Amino acid sequence: MSILKVLVVGAGLGGLTLAQSLRGHGIDVALFERDPDPWDRPQGYRLHLDADARNAAREVLSDDLWAVFEATSYRTETFTTILGTDLSVIKRIPTADELDDRVWRSRVTGHANVDRATLRQILLHGLDDVVHFGKTLDRYDDTGDGVTAYFTDGTTAHGDVLVGADGIRSAVRRQRAPHADTVDAGITAIYGRIPLDVATSLVPKEVITDVFTISSDDRKVFLGLGAVLFPTRPTEAATAHAPGLAMREQDDYVVAIVGGRHQYFPTLGAQVHSPRELQHVAADALAAWPSVAADVVRAGDPDSFFPVAMYTSVPCTLDAPSRVTLLGDAIHAMTPTLGRGANVAMRDGALLGRALAAVWEGRTELPTALAAYEHDMLAYGFAVVTAAARTGQQRMAQNPLPV
């Protein structure tokens, strides 16, 4: 075995997937996260997971954690459904399977809607001794025979490889790929959650059964709705399969997303709103629709609403591999129109874990392994960025990607 120490910056879904993979292979890993703890800020609620994320989870999680993952994943019917502004069903569109036979050994199929916080708790389990919260990367120094990470608190860490899993505003990308660009997609959205029992009295059953539902008007202002139902309560799932795993209890819910071009949400860029004010802004954006649409938003938990300004990466290449690489939103951030960003980030984490395991086991050299990883990751990652932008243009008037 070679000696290999991997530094990962960012404990999001991609960085944690990589850390679980490296841990599983017995590779020395240290993960540095800017947030002081896993609960510091709202990061969204429902996540749609397809074959990429599900197979990545199957590959990197222990059998116990995989059992918790499955027990808390809500298996949806494989449709994305278009609703009218009165929330009647117009069309159910089959959702692509995304299963890549050349990549996934476990071949887990189907789609699931999961709760992001629940998934993050599962991915964090067993990593207590390697995840360091409250560590913000400032810069790194690649000395050829190793890499040193410098944090804003004045501390440093030294390793053989540094992975930027630090999201769309990646500090690692700033140095590793200064030419890589992210641009405003032109879209503002407000997210909130509605208790399941309240939502079911207002929405068609496809909102509960399908991957996602979306309605929009002629301005392309949209309302998206998607359900998360826990087949097993998170605490019960942990007790049954992984007793050491501390889970926060959650209720079933429907996530609501109201968005459109910035111009339809003029106050959002200009002033700070409380969650309750954001709920009103979201409902007001649907005021010209049949009343049921705004009623759904008004039925939401008033404390759950938060705004998101959507950005996208611009497809690019990477210079020759060094000891520093990137994964997930740090390189190929996309608008959430296909619900695939987390899926691709977790795919990256699993594949980079495989590549570094091959180096550790002496089957290949580091530059060769990173070059192969970056080649594949850029190809599939930016293909999804482009597809998400195309769908975003059609459904919500997203800015086209710069050419």
Ligand SMILES: Cc1cc2nc3c(=O)[nH]c(=O)nc-3n(C[C@H](O)[C@H](O)[C@H](O)COP(=O)(O)OP(=O)(O)OC[C@H]3O[C@@H](n4cnc5c(N)ncnc54)[C@H](O)[C@@H]3O)c2cc1C
């Ligand atoms: C509202 C919303 C809904 C979405 N829905 C879906 C969906 O249904 N399905 C799907 O597949 N995708 C979805 N996405 C996209 C998905 O959330 C992202 O693609 C995914 O989280 C990317 O994972 P990541 O690990 O690359 O980055 P992130 O999850 O952004 O994690 C990056 C981490 O790095 C940390 N960090 C940043 N800078 C530093 C630094 N300098 N030093 C240390 N740490 C740092 C951050 O605090 C963060 O924890 C959605 C996105 C949004 C905003």
